[in-house]
Amino acid sequence: MTVVHEPKGRGLEVHDFLSAALFFAFALFSLLWPETGRISLAGRSIPRGFLAAPALLLLGLAFLSLGRFSMERAPGIVRFLRMFYPQAYFAFMFLESILLSAPVGMGASHDALFARLDLAIFGFQPSREFSAALGSIPAVNELMFGAYFSFFLVLTLTPWLAWFKGDKEECRKQMAVFSAYMCIVFVFYVFFRVMGPKYYFADLKVQRYGQFAGGFFTNLLKGIFDGMTLSGSAFPSSHVAVSLLMTLFAWRSYKFLLPFYIVLDLLIAASTVYLYAHWAADVTGAVFTAIILLPLLFKAHAPAAGFVARLNMAASGSGAA
Numbered sequence: 001m002t003v004v005h006e007p008k009g010r011g012l013e014v015h016d017f018l019s020a021a022l023f024f025a026f027a028l029f030s031l032l033w034p035e036t037g038r039i040s041l042a043g044r045s046i047p048r049g050f051l052a053a054p055a056l057l058l059l060g061l062a063f064l065s066l067g068r069f070s071m072e073r074a075p076g077i078v079r080f081l082r083m084f085y086p087q088a089y090f091a092f093m094f095l096e097s098i099l100l101s102a103p104v105g106m107g108a109s110h111d112a113l114f115a116r117l118d119l120a121i122f123g124f125q126p127s128r129e130f131s132a133a134l135g136s137i138p139a140v141n142e143l144m145f146g147a148y149f150s151f152f153l154v155l156t157l158t159p160w161l162a163w164f165k166g167d168k169e170e171c172r173k174q175m176a177v178f179s180a181y182m183c184i185v186f187v188f189y190v191f192f193r194v195m196g197p198k199y200y201f202a203d204l205k206v207q208r209y210g211q212f213a214g215g216f217f218t219n220l221l222k223g224i225f226d227g228m229t230l231s232g233s234a235f236p237s238s239h240v241a242v243s244l245l246m247t248l249f250a251w252r253s254y255k256f257l258l259p260f261y262i263v264l265d266l267l268i269a270a271s272t273v274y275l276y277a278h279w280a281a282d283v284t285g286a287v288f289t290a291i292i293l294l295p296l297l298f299k300a301h302a303p304a305a306g307f308v309a310r311l312n313m314a315a316s317g318s319g320a321a
Helices: 014-032 049-068 076-104 111-122 126-134 138-157 160-165 168-191 202-207 216-226 238-253 255-274 280-320
Strands: 038-041 044-047
Touching: 014 049, 014 076, 014 168, 014 280, 044 049, 049 076, 076 138, 076 160, 076 168, 111 126, 111 280, 126 138, 126 255, 138 160, 138 216, 138 238, 138 255, 160 168, 160 238, 168 238, 168 280, 238 255, 238 280, 255 280
Parallel strands: none
Antiparallel strands: 038 044
16 A cells, blocks of 8 residues: 655645646647637637636646645645645636536537436426425525535535544545546536536526525525526536535544534435436436445545655656756
8 A cells, every 4th residue: 555645845746636637638628619708808809718728727737836845844824725725626627617518518418318317217307396395485495505505615624624633644635536536527527518407497597596585595595696607517416426525534534423414415415406406317426426436536546646656756856866
C-alpha cells in the first residue's frame, strides 16, 4: 500500500493533478464547442468559449504550480485552503458542464427517455405528482426546500471533519476521490445532456416555483432558482450521488454520524424529485453511480498517489540538477 506523507516541502497532491486535468479538458471542450454564450468585446460579439478556454487553461496551470510552494511553515489557513480548494470550484464547473452540454448535444437532450422510463415504472410522473399532492402544505415545502439546500452545507462541511480530527492523510484521500468524481461526472454531463422535468415539461418551465408557500429556505431557493438555468446535468443527480459520497466521508471520520447522514440522504433524494429538478430515474442512477464508482475511486487512490509521488521525486531531482 502506498502511503503519501504530508509534504514537508514542495510537491503536487493527487487532487492538484486531477483538478488540472479537469480544467484542461474543459478548456479543450470550450475551444471545440465555443457557443456557450456570447460576450461583447471591443464592440464585437464573440463566442464565450474562446474566452473561457484560456481562462480554464490558466487555472489548470495554476493548480499544477501549487506543488512548487512549500507548506512546511505556511499558516494553518493556507494549508487548509491548499487541501480543500477543489470544493470551491464544484459549483463553477457544474455550471460550466451545463453550458457546454447544449452545443455538444446541439440543443437536444435525453429527457424523453427518462420521462418514458419514470412513467413505465410508476404509472405516473413522480416529479409532477409528488409536489402536486403535498405542495399546498407550507411545512412540507419548507422541509423539501430545506433538504435540497442542506446539500450545499453537507458538501462544504463534511470533508473538513477529518481535518479537525487531525487525520491529514484521510483529508488527502477524500479530496483525491472527490476530485476524481468531479472529473468523471462533469465530463459525462457534457456529453449526456438531461435537463430534468422542470425544463422538459413546458408547463413546469413556465410555472417555476411560484406556487410553493413556505418559510426561509423555500423563499431563499425560489429566489436563487429564478435567476439560474440548471438544465443539462440531471443524470445522475449530483445532489444524491455527492450526498452519498459525503456520507461515506463522514462514516470514515466519525461513524456515529452515519444515522444522521442516512436520514439526510433520504430527504435530499426526495427533495430533488419534489422540486421537479430530477427524474426519479436520476436518483436511481445516482445511487448506482455511488455504489459502483466510489469504491473504485478509493481503490485507485493508492496507485494514483504513488504516481504523483514519483512525479514529485522526478521534479525534485530535476530541480536539484
